[in-house]
Amino acid sequence: MAEPCPAGHFHPKDAPDYESILQCMRCGFCLAVCPTYALTNRERSSPRGRAALARAVAEGNLEFTAAVRDESFFCLDCKACSTACPSGVRVGTIMEFCRSQAQVFHPPSLPAGMLRDFILKRMLPSPALLETSMLPARLYQRLGLQWVVRHLRINRFLPPTLAKMEGILPILTPPLRLEIPEMIPALGEKRGRVGFFLGCAMSLVFPEVSRQTARILSQQGFDVVTPREVKCCGAPHLAEGERETARRLARINIDLFLSLEVDFIVTDCAGCGCALKEYEELLEGPGDHERVGRFRAKIRDISEFLSEAGIRTEGLRPVPLTVTYHEPCHLVHGQGLSGPPRQVIRAIPGVELREMKESNWCCGMAGSFALKELETSRRILERKLAHVRATGADALVTANPGCHLQLAWGVRELGMKQSVLHIVELLGKALPQ
Amino acid sequence: MLNKTVIDHLRQKVGAGNVYHEREDLLVYGYDATPEIAGFPDVAVFPQNREGLQAALEVSRREGLAVTPRGAATGLSGGSTPFRGGMVLGLTRMNRIREIDEENLTMTAEAGVITVDLFNAAAEKGLFYPPDPGSQNVSTLGGNVAENAGGLRGLKYGVTRNYVMALSGFLYDGTEFHAGNKCVKDVAGYSLRDLLVGSEGTLGIITEVTVRLINPPQDKRTLLAYFRDIRTAGEAVSKIIAARIIPATLEIMDKTTINCVEDYARIGLPREMGALLLIEVDGHPAVVAEEAEGVRKILEEVRADVIRQAANTQEALQLAAARRTALSAVARVSPTTILEDTTVPRSRLAETFAEIERLSEKYGIRVATFGHAGDGNLHPTAVTDERNLEEVARVHAFFSDLYEKVLSMGGTVSGEHGIGIAKKGYLLRQFGEGGIGVMRRIKHAFDPDGRLNPGKIFLDEGVPAEMQTPGGTDG
Ligand SMILES: Cc1cc2nc3c(=O)[nH]c(=O)nc-3n(C[C@H](O)[C@H](O)[C@H](O)COP(=O)(O)OP(=O)(O)OC[C@H]3O[C@@H](n4cnc5c(N)ncnc54)[C@H](O)[C@@H]3O)c2cc1C
Ligand code: SF4
Ligand code: SF4
Numbered sequence: 001m002a003e004p005c006p007a008g009h010f011h012p013k014d015a016p017d018y019e020s021i022l023q024c025m026r027c028g029f030c031l032a033v034c035p036t037y038a039l040t041n042r043e044r045s046s047p048r049g050r051a052a053l054a055r056a057v058a059e060g061n062l063e064f065t066a067a068v069r070d071e072s073f074f075c076l077d078c079k080a081c082s083t084a085c086p087s088g089v090r091v092g093t094i095m096e097f098c099r100s101q102a103q104v105f106h107p108p109s110l111p112a113g114m115l116r117d118f119i120l121k122r123m124l125p126s127p128a129l130l131e132t133s134m135l136p137a138r139l140y141q142r143l144g145l146q147w148v149v150r151h152l153r154i155n156r157f158l159p160p161t162l163a164k165m166e167g168i169l170p171i172l173t174p175p176l177r178l179e180i181p182e183m184i185p186a187l188g189e190k191r192g193r194v195g196f197f198l199g200c201a202m203s204l205v206f207p208e209v210s211r212q213t214a215r216i217l218s219q220q221g222f223d224v225v226t227p228r229e230v231k232c233c234g235a236p237h238l239a240e241g242e243r244e245t246a247r248r249l250a251r252i253n254i255d256l257f258l259s260l261e262v263d264f265i266v267t268d269c270a271g272c273g274c275a276l277k278e279y280e281e282l283l284e285g286p287g288d289h290e291r292v293g294r295f296r297a298k299i300r301d302i303s304e305f306l307s308e309a310g311i312r313t314e315g316l317r318p319v320p321l322t323v324t325y326h327e328p329c330h331l332v333h334g335q336g337l338s339g340p341p342r343q344v345i346r347a348i349p350g351v352e353l354r355e356m357k358e359s360n361w362c363c364g365m366a367g368s369f370a371l372k373e374l375e376t377s378r379r380i381l382e383r384k385l386a387h388v389r390a391t392g393a394d395a396l397v398t399a400n401p402g403c404h405l406q407l408a409w410g411v412r413e414l415g416m417k418q419s420v421l422h423i424v425e426l427l428g429k430a431l432p433q
Numbered sequence: 434m435l436n437k438t439v440i441d442h443l444r445q446k447v448g449a450g451n452v453y454h455e456r457e458d459l460l461v462y463g464y465d466a467t468p469e470i471a472g473f474p475d476v477a478v479f480p481q482n483r484e485g486l487q488a489a490l491e492v493s494r495r496e497g498l499a500v501t502p503r504g505a506a507t508g509l510s511g512g513s514t515p516f517r518g519g520m521v522l523g524l525t526r527m528n529r530i531r532e533i534d535e536e537n538l539t540m541t542a543e544a545g546v547i548t549v550d551l552f553n554a555a556a557e558k559g560l561f562y563p564p565d566p567g568s569q570n571v572s573t574l575g576g577n578v579a580e581n582a583g584g585l586r587g588l589k590y591g592v593t594r595n596y597v598m599a600l601s602g603f604l605y606d607g608t609e610f611h612a613g614n615k616c617v618k619d620v621a622g623y624s625l626r627d628l629l630v631g632s633e634g635t636l637g638i639i640t641e642v643t644v645r646l647i648n649p650p651q652d653k654r655t656l657l658a659y660f661r662d663i664r665t666a667g668e669a670v671s672k673i674i675a676a677r678i679i680p681a682t683l684e685i686m687d688k689t690t691i692n693c694v695e696d697y698a699r700i701g702l703p704r705e706m707g708a709l710l711l712i713e714v715d716g717h718p719a720v721v722a723e724e725a726e727g728v729r730k731i732l733e734e735v736r737a738d739v740i741r742q743a744a745n746t747q748e749a750l751q752l753a754a755a756r757r758t759a760l761s762a763v764a765r766v767s768p769t770t771i772l773e774d775t776t777v778p779r780s781r782l783a784e785t786f787a788e789i790e791r792l793s794e795k796y797g798i799r800v801a802t803f804g805h806a807g808d809g810n811l812h813p814t815a816v817t818d819e820r821n822l823e824e825v826a827r828v829h830a831f832f833s834d835l836y837e838k839v840l841s842m843g844g845t846v847s848g849e850h851g852i853g854i855a856k857k858g859y860l861l862r863q864f865g866e867g868g869i870g871v872m873r874r875i876k877h878a879f880d881p882d883g884r885l886n887p888g889k890i891f892l893d894e895g896v897p898a899e900m901q902t903p904g905g906t907d908g
Binding site for chain 2: 019022023025026027028029031032041042043044048049052053056061062065067068071085086087088
């Protein structure tokens with residue numbers, strides 16, 4: 001075989017690393033865990049097939065065709081294949097690069113591109129804009145329209161995507177970012193000082209959850225610093241192939257949190273945690289790696305942090321609930337955290353943890369996938385909910401806003417009995433008032 | 434490229450969603466897990482039932498297409514790569530378990546069922562389907578039968594062939610065959626069943642298989658032994674067999690393999706050791722205790738550096754799972770892993786290890802060795818980079834020398850992965866023109882026009898070997 005030029009038919013800027021593609025030896029181990037392959041039984045929608053397509057492009061055997069673009073977006077980036085792959089191939093990441101290539105070879109149509117640019121380059125990087133943009137949604141809810149639409153089942157007539165968007169959004173309240181004190185002092189014997197990375201989705205859609213996170217951290221003996229200037233972690237940008245903006249956001253967040261002089265940086269959003277831990281990779285190339293490394297070393301998911309620090313259980317009240325736990329992809333596959341959330345759940349008196357089958361299988365949300373690939377997403381969700389139902393648990397616990405929205409929607413649609421809780425909500429119930 | 438009428442016809446007969454002809458699809462139906470080998474089909478068809486499969490074959494005959502059966506494409510000799518283009522015939526959508534017959538202790542399933550699903554279905558009824566290739570979470574029953582796959586339990590429980598009772602399917606010309614039955618004894622005529630097992634998709638397309646089930650062992654115990662020198666490990670294996678102890682599992686990993694597997698699995702394998710043996714004895718509790726003791730004595734006798742017992746079932750399962758990842762884990766080291774499948778009489782193991790060491794030094798290449806030591810079946814795996822043509826040439830020279838030695842010891846060029854494309858030249862060395870001639874005649878009887886999985890097992894006459902098989906390893 002001839003020595004291929006490094007990028008082949010890829011555009012040299014933000015092309016997937018050729019060596020990382022070659023690392024795939026095609027054993028097929030990943031086929032057993034890939035949700036899109038499980039649904040389609042089509043090799044090109046499997047991790048092995050996706051790696052092979054990327055390889056063909058890199059070696060100049062295939063143009064970056066529309067099919068390659070589609071496959072990169074059809075990938076859930078759930079990273080289950082990375083966990084399964086003994087050779088260390090990360091197909092989800094290769095597909096992230098392909099998504100950025102898609103912007104070069106198949107730019108979106110003008111209006112769609114403008115909307116995309118507005119959302120990714122202006123709205124998400126600026127929390128204030130993001131918050132006002134949610135305003136119409138909030139007004140609409142305040143006016144009770146949501147109630148009418150839901151109860152009269154008018155949404156059955158809306159185009160399906162809108163219907164799902166409408167069904168999936170909970171009642172919105174004011175964003176937490178503006179309300180949370182910038183510093184909440186530790187209660188009891190002080191154990192340290194942490195920065196709280198408050199993610200966009202948490203602040204806007206699940207403010208009550210993140211309020212619990214801050215409360216728990218303080219109750220556990222940590223000063224909690226929540227900077228208002230925090231930016232989006234960049235995960236949506238990476239997912240949509242907008243690497244340049246992601247890098248810009250990363251630099252701002254690194255500067256911001258390093259200036260706070262905190263021992264750790266804690267987040268309750270698995271997606272943010274995963275993105276923050278990948279800043280080093282995102283910012284490869286020239287730059288101040290020592291600072292990035294220092295930042296990286298401080299990042300902790302909330303359950304990772306609590307299980308490392310050791311949960312202070314004195315004074316916890318029993319919570320008589322049977323729960324089952326859905327592992328967010330970005331926690332279990334993205335950060336390799338499977339034990340710590342379970343340790344947190346087991347530390348709560350009165351809680352019984354009943355494991356579901358395939359707890360680490362994607363729920364089908366996968367960023368904007370749930371809105372773009374409605375049918376596939378629904379089928380992945382149904383597989384998940386069948387396992388949830390089989391446990392008979394009272395509550396379904398998870399640890400990521402995307403999963404939370406999707407699961408809560410599914411549970412409602414199917415009329416299931418489970419309440420859906422973020423792990424900190426469960427722990428919050430045990431905290432002394 | 435096939436013309437649109439043919440594609441449309443196929444879509445109509447087999448279902449539009451079961452026929453692929455776009456370049457992006459065809460590219461990914463060209464490979465299996467074998468390095469250096471890939472084909473490019475004209476069309477890929479995935480029938481959901483026998484009727485669909487018959488229709489696909491009919492089209493192939495009319496168009497004169499080569500047909501290559503494909504399971505999960507985890508094969509390690511290039512068997513399911515469409516070497517001559519034509520049609521890839523995927524069996525993964527024929528994946529129903531038809532029946533578990535608890536009176537006759539058999540299970541009947543379609544060829545596309547995944548190996549581990551067979552195991553689980555049997556286990557649900559309190560029964561046991563032993564064949565467990567490293568690829569069991571992905572490989573198909575049809576692929577296992579076509580390659581006569583072995584596994585980690587091969588030593589005591591045998592290989593796929595030992596469980597196949599009956600097969601049915603189609604020849605290229607559309608003839609339907611049923612070979613074997615649920616009878617424990619059957620000597621009626623030639624054993625077509627035995628010919629088809631291990632035929633690598635060159636004789637017929639298997640659609641349904643009936644396998645034998647047995648009682649699961651009541652008890653098991655897992656031992657681990659670490660050695661500074663891999664030759665001592667080889668000696669231990671030979672001695673265990675000579676002592677007439679037959680563990681279910683007797684697997685070996687060398688230092689490079691241990692380190693790669695540990696990089697992935699992180700279960701605390703001894704990185705500094707030269708080799709480890711993973712040994713599982715199973716059966717009646719009294720026998721298990723006795724055999725475990727016997728194994729331990731031998732390990733002490735040969736002075737294994739560390740001997741320990743897995744703490745619990747979970748650790749035992751973890752160890753077996755880690756061993757199954759060996760080949761893919763070794764691929765961490767460098768982009769291309771060329772693995773072989775040498776098998777020797779078990780008394781010659783230590784000698785074989787010494788030869789692998791000597792030859793890898795001679796050719797200056799890096800080799801990781803692991804395998805089913807108890808079966809005498811080793812997978813010396815060269816870690817290389819297919820872009821480095823000069824090194825790859827040395828790798829092939831290494832294997833060529835190694836096979837010379839293996840054959841001189843009464844060994845075989847393939848214990849379980851088959852000949853496919855990768856080992857056509859070596860097969861000729863092992864059998865000579867006479868043996869190969871008989872095989873060709875068998876092939877001719879089943880597939881006179883040579884359209885079913887062409888280019889596999891046999892070198893084409895009159896074409897230089899190096900154009901037909903990687904490394905051009907002719908006789
Ligand atoms: C990591 C790894 C570990 C492995 N470990 C082992 C091991 O321990 N033991 C072992 O023996 N092998 C092992 N293998 C090799 C491989 O998994 C086996 O050969 C397996 O049986 C192939 O099954 P498959 O479904 O992937 O078949 P494929 O690779 O798709 O096909 C294999 C051959 O069978 C033919 N074929 C497939 N289905 C049919 C059918 N229905 N009818 C007729 N012909 C058919 C194909 O044409 C081809 O020639 C391993 C492979 C990998 C990648
Ligand atoms: S991505 Fe990993 S697990 Fe999947 S085929 Fe490639 S090497 Fe095997
Ligand atoms: S990231 Fe998930 S969806 Fe994408 S290839 Fe891997 S397993 Fe499949």
